[in-house]
Amino acid sequence: MRRWIIIGTVTLAVVLLLGFVSIWTHFGRSKTAELENWIGRQIVAVVQNYVQPRIAFAALHYQPPRTVLISGFSLSAGAQTILSVDRTSLQLAEVPHRGKPIQVQRVEFERPKLLFLSEEKGGLVGWTDFLNREAVRRPETVPAGRRFSDILVLRHVEIHNGEVTYDDAGDDSAPMTLPGIDLTLDTPPDAESPGWYRLMGTLQRAPVFRLQLDGRINLDTALLEFAKLNLQLALGEEQYHTLPPALQRLLRAHAVQGALTAEAEGQIPLRKPGESQVQVRARLEDGTFAYGGAAFPVKSIEVDAQLPKGPIHLSAFGFAMMAGGETIASADGVALDLPMLPSAGEPLRIEQLQLDSPRLAFWRDGKGGYAGWSDLRTSSARRGPRLAADAERAARPAAEVVQGILEKVSLGTLQVRNGGVLYEGRAGEPLVVEGFNATLHPSRAQNAPETWQIEGTFDVPSFLTSQFDGRFNARTLDLDIERLDLKAELTEAGYASLSPRMRKSLPAEQLFGGLTAGVQVHVPLAAPAQTTAQAQVEVTEGYVVYRDTVWPFARLSAAGSWPEGPVNITGENLQMRAGEESVFTVPSLALELPYVPRPGQPVEISRLVLDSPQVELREVPGGGFAGWNELLGKEQQPPAPRPPASEGQESGAHWRLRSLEARDGA
Structure with missing residues (x-):
C-alpha cells in the first residue's frame, strides 16, 4: 500500500510538472514570439527610415534576458544584395518590453559581405543613393521611437571575418574580393556632450592594412568628428600571397609596391559631406x-x-x-x-x-x-x-x-x-x-x-x-x-x-662674345628627327677659337634653316691671329653654306666673298707659315699640292670650299 502511495505521488508530481512546463511553454513562447516580432518591427522601421535599400532577415531570436540573434540579415537594391550578414548579435542595455523602444548596447557581425557593383552610367548600385536624404536633412520628420538615437546606446561594435567585393560592370575580369576583415570599435557616450558617442577602434586586414580611429559621432545631427585617423598599408611580394588571386594578378601586373602611412583629422557632416573639413597627411615610401x-x-x-x-x-x-x-x-x-x-x-x-x-x-x-x-x-x-x-x-x-x-x-x-x-x-x-x-x-x-x-x-x-x-x-x-x-x-x-658632359658635347670650335638670336622651331613630337628651325643669330665683339687659331671680329651674323639650309653668314672686321700678330684681316665677308654643318662631317662652303682681305705670310722654322700651319693642320712642311677636286677646292678634312671671290685684296 505504501509502495502505491509513493508511486502515485511521484506520478502526480510528474504530471503537474509536465503540465506546468506545457503551460509555461505555450504562454511563455507566445509572449517571446510577440516580443521577437516587436523587436524585428522596430529594427526594420528604424533602419528603413534612414536607408533606401530593402531590408530583410531570415530569422530573429530573443534569448532572455538581453540578447537578440538575427540570421540572414541583408540590404538589397533591385536584384542585387549589396550587404549580407550571416549572423548578427545584439546585446541590449535592458530587458526589452513590448511597446517600448529597445536599447542596443553592443553589436557583433559574423561574416558580413559588402558588394560594390559599378554601374555603366556611373556610381555604385545601392550605394550612390544609400541614405534617405530627407531623413538625414530633416531628422524631425522621423517619428519618435523610430530614430537611431531612440534605440542605439552603443558601447561596442565588432566585425569578424568581413568581406568586401568590387565588381566593375564595364570590365570582363573577375570581381575583386578582399576577405578576412576585422573591426573592433568602442562607442561609449560622451559624458560631457549629450547625443555624442566616442569612436575608438581598429579596422584591419593583416598583414595588408591597419586603420586606427579615435573620434566621435552625433547620431541626431549626423556629424562625424575624428581627432585621429591613422592608416598603415603595405604592398609587396610578402603581402601578395595573402590576397585573393584576382587582386594578386592586378597588383603584380602593375608591379605595385610600397609602404603607405596616412593621418587625418577633421569633421564630416554626413548630411552635407561637401562641407567636410578634413586635414590629411600621407607618405608613401619605396613605391613602384x-x-x-x-x-x-x-x-x-x-x-x-x-x-x-x-x-x-x-x-x-x-x-x-x-x-x-x-x-x-x-x-x-x-x-x-x-x-x-x-x-x-x-x-x-x-x-x-x-x-x-x-x-x-x-x-x-x-x-x-x-x-x-x-x-x-x-x-x-x-x-x-x-x-x-x-x-x-x-x-x-x-x-x-x-x-x-x-x-x-x-x-x-x-x-x-x-x-x-x-x-x-x-x-x-x-x-x-x-x-x-x-x-x-x-x-x-x-x-x-x-x-x-x-x-x-x-x-x-x-x-x-x-x-x-x-x-x-x-x-x-x-x-x-x-x-x-x-x-x-x-x-x-x-x-x-x-657641366663637364655639356662642355664635352659642344663643338671644339668655341665661340665668344655677346650673342642674340631669334629662332622659330617646329617639332613633331611623334617624329622628333623631322624637327625644323629657322634662326637669325648675331654675335658682337667676339672671337672664335678654331684649330689653335683665334679669329676676332666686330660682328658676325647668320640666318638660315635647319637642318636642310641654306645658311648665310656675314661678318665685319674679321681677323686671324697667330700669337699676338694678325696674319689675316677682312673688313667685310659673306659666306653661304648649302646646309647646316653635320657633326663629324666637313663644313661645306658653297660661296665665300671677301672684301679688301689682307693676308700676311710669315715663314716659320720647319716650313710653312705662322698661323696657316695651325689652320691647315700641318705641323711640318706641307707636301706638294694636289690638283683641285673636280667639284671644287678641298681644304683639309674639316671644310670644303666651292667658290671663292676676293675683292681689292692684298
Missing part, C-alpha cells in the same frame, strides 16, 4: 608602379591636403621613369600644388608643377627609335599598341594619351630647376643640355580645344637667357615655337660654369 610598358619607381611621396575644397600639396623625391631596361626620365624632386579636388566631370587643375633636377634621355636604339621610348605602350580603349619609332605608328597612340591627359588636367605653371636633356643625333654625337632653368605657362586656345598656347622662359645660369611663346597641338603632337628670343654672354667663365 608599372603602366604602359614603363615602370615608375619613387623613393617617397608626401601629401598634405585640406579636403574636399582646400589646397593640396604633393612632393615626390627620387622619381624615375624606366622602359626597355633604360632610365629615360628622372627627377630628384617633384612638387605639385592643387587648389582643390575637382568635382565630377571637371579637369584636375594644377596651379603649379615644379621639377627639381629632371633628366630626359634620348639614346638611339639601333632600330630607328630611341631606347626605352619605343617600348612605351598605351592602354587606351583597352588595346595597348606599341609605340613604334616611325611617325605613323607612333602618332596615334601617343596622341590619344596626350589628349586624354590634357582633357583631364589643366596646368597653370611649370617650373624646372637644374634640368637636363641628352639627345643622340643620327651621327651618334650626343647633345647635352644641363643645368638649365625653365618656366612654362600653358593655356587652352579659344575656339580650338586641341590647341594650347604656351609661353615661358629658359636659361642656363651664367651662360644664356631666353623667352619664348608658341602653340602645341594635342591632336597632331606638333610643337611650334613661334618666337624664341635668346641672349648670351659667351665668356671663358660662362663655358667653365657648364
